[in-house]
Amino acid sequence: MIVSNVSLSGCAGANSALCAAVGDGHQGGGSYRSTLSPTGNLVVAVCLGFIGTFGLLNNLLVLILFCRYKMLRSPINLLLINISISDLLVCVLGTPFSFAASTQGRWLIGEGGCMWYGFANSLFGIVSLISLAVLSYERYSTMVVPTEADASNYRRISQGILLSWLYSLAWTLPPLFGWSKYGPEGPGTTCSVDWTAKTANSISYIICLFLFCLITPFLVIVFCYGKLLCAIRQRKYRKFLAALQYVFGLTE
Known part of the structure; x- marks a missing residue:
């Protein structure tokens, strides 16, 4: 993370959020x-409050409905529950x-909290993205080879x-063990992977993260x-041809 003995005199050409983080690390323990x-900060806090409240209520509702209604407990819906x-x-x-950091204008839970925040948000975000990729593949395979829901599904x-x-x-544990790192980002009220570092260590991690946790699942989804769209169009085209054959008496 941020080394406590970094000299503040070298911050003139550095990222402002990082310099602010270093300065407060000297003055207020991280x-x-x-x-x-x-x-x-007030605008950001209002937006985060709305997003957090809406997301909490919306996902809780999804989980409650899934638990309450047995008919919703299909294999494919388990992936949606994982995303929720x-x-x-x-x-x-x-x-x-x-x-809380936006309301106070500063990060409140120190360097360790910043690492936890960056790790947790990266972990849950990638889980959602990979689950969407798995969901798209499952829907495609179900469309191509329809099956009944059973234990194997x-x-x-x-x-x-x-x-x-x-x-x-x-992909989210390596920064905790030295391959890149988690630190403050943007205005300094959130934490994530250190995107601004120019070292080979950080750049290699960011490239791998981009390729394997964004591009790869995105390509799977696309x-x-x-393929699913093509299959639907082919079925519609076959139905259309069958209707034409019926209208013009071309069926046997």
Whole structure:
């Protein structure tokens, strides 16, 4: 993270949020100051409060409906529940800290809290993205080879959910052990991967994170829904040809 013995005199050409973080680390034990104006912090706090509250209520409602109505407990809906759980965890374990930081104009839970915030939000975000990729593949495979819901379907979906968490952990744990790092970002009231570092260590991690946690699931989603769309169009085209044959008496 931020080394306590960094000289503040070298901050003139550095990132302002990082310099503010360093300065407050000397003065207040790792309390990072926001670079926004009080009005800017207020606007951010209002937006975060709305997003956090709406996300919490919305995802709780999804979980309640899933638990209450047995008809909703299909294999494919388990993936949607996994996404809701990861989003709910962001609302509970992430958003409140950035909301509190925005209301006070500074990061409140120190360097360790900043690392936790960056790790947790990255973890839950990647889980949601990988789950969407698995969901798109599952919908595509169901469309191509329709199957009834049985134990094997639940087992396959459960494996997909486990994969989403293990895959996310595999890419969010390295910054805690030296491959890049988590630190303050933007105005200094949130934390994430250190995107501004120019070292080979950080750049290599950011490139891998971009390729394997954004581009790869995005391509899977595009491919699966593209194939799904083509399959739907082909079926519609066949139905249209069948209707024409029936109208013009071309059927046997």
